[in-house]
Amino acid sequence: MIKAVLFDLDxxxxxxxxxxxxxxxYTFKKHLGIKIPEEEITKTFGEPLYDVMERYDKENAELMVNIYREYNEKIHDEFAKSFNGVEDALNILKSKGLKLGVVTSKRRDMAERGLNLFNISKYMDIVITPENTKMHKPKGEPALKACELLNICPEESLMVGDSQNDILCGKNAGCYTCLVKYTAVPLEHVMKYKPDYVIENMLEVVDICLNTSEKIS
Structure with missing residues (x-):
């Protein structure tokens, strides 16, 4: 029985x-003087920022993180948009009594900024960020921490995300997993990690939770 839904954020x-x-x-151009293909960038989605930068310049990863964050904070609100169906789905899930949480690799201040920007923080019972765990996505610890705080078993939760790191985080924790097809990551790449569900619109999560509850309760 699904009792909680855990969402990636970005x-x-x-x-x-x-x-x-x-x-x-901007960061790669400014610091390394190189251009990185978008497909290479999107495959890092869901990972902690420092881990990504460390792969390109281990000695100066912290500097690259700072460059990224300074620029991202400037453009975040201008570029950010809503996804169709998200708030409606959150509202319905909440009305059905499900617990809701965010499990993100985004640091807390920016995660809260994003949630508040679209007025959806009110639906969340918890927000798990890198500050809350020692291990991060794709490890299972962030999802396990969320389950612990929500007082549920991992098999009673559904992890919803847009990247392989979200799917792996959920699987490594023992959660059901769900991929959004509007991901910027090449879909065929994420499908290799075999999410339990794939959806076009967030409203489909409502049906998944209800149908799964009926099936295994």
């Missing part, structure tokens, strides 16, 4: 894909 609940991509491009 690219899942709010459309910050353009802001993220532009911030990566």
């Amino acid at each position: 690219g899942t609940l709010i459309n910050t894909n353009s802001a993220v991509i532009e911030s990566f491009k």
